[in-house]
Amino acid sequence: MENPRHWRIRKQRYALVGEVCPHCEAKIFPPRDVCPNCGGEAKTQFNFSGKGTVFSFTVMNDAPAGYEKNLPYAVALVKLEEGPIVTAQLTDLGDQPVQIGMPVEMVTRRIRDDGDEKGIIVYGYKFRPAMSSAQ
Amino acid sequence: MSGRVLKSNRPVGIIGYGAYIPRYRLPASEVSRVWEGGKGSGPVKEKAVAGLDEDVITMSIEAARNALARAQMDASLLRAVWVGSESHPYAVKPTGTVVAEAIGAGPSIEAADWEFACKAGTEALVAAISLVGSGMGDYAMAIGMDTAQGKPGDQLEYTAASGGAAYIVGPAENALAVFNGSYSYVTDTPDFWRRANQKYPEHGQRFTGEPAYFKHIVEAGKALMEELGTRAEDYRFAVFHQPNTKFPQRAGQLLGFSDEQIKTGLLAPVIGNTYAGAALVGLSAVLDVAQPGDRILVVSFGSGAGSDAFDWVVTDKIEARRNLAPRTADYIARRTEIDYATYARFRGKIDMG
Numbered sequence: 108m109e110n111p112r113h114w115r116i117r118k119q120r121y122a123l124v125g126e127v128c129p130h131c132e133a134k135i136f137p138p139r140d141v142c143p144n145c146g147g148e149a150k151t152q153f154n155f156s157g158k159g160t161v162f163s164f165t166v167m168n169d170a171p172a173g174y175e176k177n178l179p180y181a182v183a184l185v186k187l188e189e190g191p192i193v194t195a196q197l198t199d200l201g202d203q204p205v206q207i208g209m210p211v212e213m214v215t216r217r218i219r220d221d222g223d224e225k226g227i228i229v230y231g232y233k234f235r236p237a238m239s240s241a242q
Numbered sequence: 243m244s245g246r247v248l249k250s251n252r253p254v255g256i257i258g259y260g261a262y263i264p265r266y267r268l269p270a271s272e273v274s275r276v277w278e279g280g281k282g283s284g285p286v287k288e289k290a291v292a293g294l295d296e297d298v299i300t301m302s303i304e305a306a307r308n309a310l311a312r313a314q315m316d317a318s319l320l321r322a323v324w325v326g327s328e329s330h331p332y333a334v335k336p337t338g339t340v341v342a343e344a345i346g347a348g349p350s351i352e353a354a355d356w357e358f359a360c361k362a363g364t365e366a367l368v369a370a371i372s373l374v375g376s377g378m379g380d381y382a383m384a385i386g387m388d389t390a391q392g393k394p395g396d397q398l399e400y401t402a403a404s405g406g407a408a409y410i411v412g413p414a415e416n417a418l419a420v421f422n423g424s425y426s427y428v429t430d431t432p433d434f435w436r437r438a439n440q441k442y443p444e445h446g447q448r449f450t451g452e453p454a455y456f457k458h459i460v461e462a463g464k465a466l467m468e469e470l471g472t473r474a475e476d477y478r479f480a481v482f483h484q485p486n487t488k489f490p491q492r493a494g495q496l497l498g499f500s501d502e503q504i505k506t507g508l509l510a511p512v513i514g515n516t517y518a519g520a521a522l523v524g525l526s527a528v529l530d531v532a533q534p535g536d537r538i539l540v541v542s543f544g545s546g547a548g549s550d551a552f553d554w555v556v557t558d559k560i561e562a563r564r565n566l567a568p569r570t571a572d573y574i575a576r577r578t579e580i581d582y583a584t585y586a587r588f589r590g591k592i593d594m595g
């Protein structure tokens with residue numbers, strides 16, 4: 108039963124809610140209350156834009172329990188516009204190949220689902236190819 | 243009979259709106275190939291299909307974010323997040339709770355799921371107008387979204403699609419489109435239903451056209467126009483619930499509208515029937531191109547049955563704000579064709595045991 112853990116971090120997981128350092132302006136994700144840049148206390152909430160680029164990626168052909176439904180899928184290190192790098196699944200690729208440097212944007216999707224359709228559905232961030240006309 | 247039209251105590255309107263249509267398309271030719279040996283053509287060209295990791299919650303979150311971007315407001319100002327759908331992911335646990343948390347609304351909100359077949363979204367919109375129009379709250383969000391499914395081989399396989407739109411209702415002085423009134427017409431009509439615990443719906447063939455769809459849309463549209471003293475030519479656009487291409491065209495004709503007035507909001511040919519999302523995503527396509535002063539009639543239809551009719555006038559605030567989020571046409575253009583096998587996997591039609 109992992110529900111409490113999922114529930115506690117839902118804000119950062121649903122919407123890339125992190126922190127900004129009041130001393131040096133560094134943007135922090137995931138939130139950890141201490142600035143990795145200057146070491147100062149950083150508890151100010153910051154909403155990331157969700158825009159970024161693919162820094163590196165790998166295609167998964169095997170998955171941990173609860174994630175098999177989406178196989179095969181790509182997992183990427185995404186460099187956010189504001190600086191931090193996050194690990195996340197890529198989605199909505201269609202027949203587009205993944206490329207380093209590809210512009211992506213955050214979307215909230217189902218990230219795991221108990222196979223018996225009895226448990227809680229876990230939602231969280233993934234990234235998809237950026238929709239070009241969105242400004 | 244007077245007093246049929248719902249009017250708000252204070253002027254209200256649409257502050258922000260946002261569409262969402264998933265990426266995948268199932269062409270009618272694929273449904274025909276599998277079920278009719280390629281001989282059927284289907285009532286739409288193709289339909290939008292949600293991906294494996296999408297559902298009414300994820301799709302509502304994206305539409306809601308688009309609506310907030312156009313409203314240029316903080317989600318914490320919302321007093322309600324209401325989602326109308328017939329495909330809520332949970333039977334018990336409101337879709338609105340997850341959507342509200344994901345967009346940064348709450349906890350001081352109303353949040354509930356609305357159900358009335360394909361008019362669940364416009365029913366939520368009437369409620370949002372009432373909440374803001376009464377002065378009990380300044381901003382309320384109403385969403386109509388579905389991941390509709392037909393029984394394999396049923397005619398609904400051609401059209402049952404995924405998509406919808408979100409609307410933020412607020413004070414008229416900040417609105418992109420001002421609300422002039424709405425009228426709802428509801429009767430007990432057994433045209434289409436799904437019993438609890440059944441995966442797919444049933445329909446009473448004889449009831450779907452005349453006594454259900456056309457009767458309710460025409461009665462609702464006619465009554466609203468009579469009460470407001472308007473005629474078809476006063477509107478630049480009209481949007482009707484669209485289970486296929488022909489029904490809304492014919493409903494428009496019955497109410498005196500030309501194809502020109504209907505075509506901008508008629509998306510069924512290219513995305514299918516998005517059920518609770520259909521009339522609302524049609525309206526979002528209209529708002530994407532409407533000019534200040536344009537008048538819009540919207541009439542939804544939900545089986546069971548009922549229709550909600552709305553009258554809107556676009557304001558000059560539309561031009562600066564409509565480009566703050568992807569347009570409905572951007573989602574329609576983002577298109578990856580899939581075959582029937584991929585569709586069956588995406589929509590859980592293969593039982594893995």
Ligand SMILES: [Zn+2]
Nearest residue numbers: 128131142145
């Ligand atoms: Zn710092």
